[in-house]
Amino acid sequence: MSGLIEDSWILIPVSAVCCYITHPTASGKPHRTLDSRNFSVNNCKSSTAKNGGFLLSTNMKWVQFSNLHIDVPKDVNKPMITVSDEPDTLYKRLSVLVKGHDKAVLDSYEYFAVLAAKELGISIKVHEPPRKIERLTLLKSVHIFKKHRVQYEMRTLYRCLELERVTGSTADVYLEYIQRNLPEGVAMEVTKTRLERLPEHIKEPIWETIPEEKEESKS
Incomplete structure (x- = not known):
């Protein structure tokens, strides 16, 4: 530099x-x-x-x-990229559920999340679950006038982003990026479906692991 x-x-x-x-x-x-x-x-x-x-x-x-x-001399001894021998985690599906009360905010955040996924080359699908409405009816006055009431309504809107076939490093980078830019008043819930290898004891059929002596005794 x-x-x-x-x-x-x-x-x-x-x-x-x-x-x-x-x-x-x-x-x-x-x-x-x-x-x-x-x-x-x-x-x-x-x-x-x-x-x-x-x-x-x-x-x-x-x-x-x-x-x-x-x-200005740079630190040549410090590696810029670290290489690990451990295999990367594989996710079959990554579901990101976002909920809030303002439809315009959710629409803007959905556009941002989809654009970021396309830049990283991630296949993404978006669907909108049905909204949830909660109504609360209370007295207009604190103690008296039972006939006069007021009703409060809380509407919760949802957006569900589904990412398919994502590696662990890509998922960490994408989730950190969209979580740092999460708007105020918006909540997020992440569900990961990870791919695992079959354990050694169930890779082969159980009848192939029975010793020959037991098979002869049964016959």
Whole structure:
């Protein structure tokens, strides 16, 4: 990674600094020579010298650089991709049930989730379960006037997203992405159907595992 730094100051914690010093000449043109000096950092007195645009101090050496490209070394020892020998988990089906009270919010979130699944190459199906309506009838007043009542209605809308044949790493990435962008007032329920290998004791028919001696005794 390289960046352009103009007229910046950097700290060089060294005891020897090389700098250019400008000397006037008879012709009037400046003449620059390379000067290398050793500065002692053990001296308690802090003396400062400024020569040719460079600021030098005995305790800390400040050097001004202009229009320099500085390359920042990257950590080459740190691997960018980790490889594991463990087999990845396989899911036959991944059901994501989303519920909320605002239809416009659910429609917008459904469009976002389907678009994200298509970008990852996941086959997705969407269906809308029937809505659930809860009604609560209460007195309009706190204690009296039984004839005057008020009714409250709570409507819960649902969206069901079904993903088929998904690996564990892809499912983790997709679920984390859509969960981080879950709108306020919207709940999510995830159901995973995982594929498992058959155990060793039921791979073969049970009659093939019976010893021959028992078969002869039965006959």
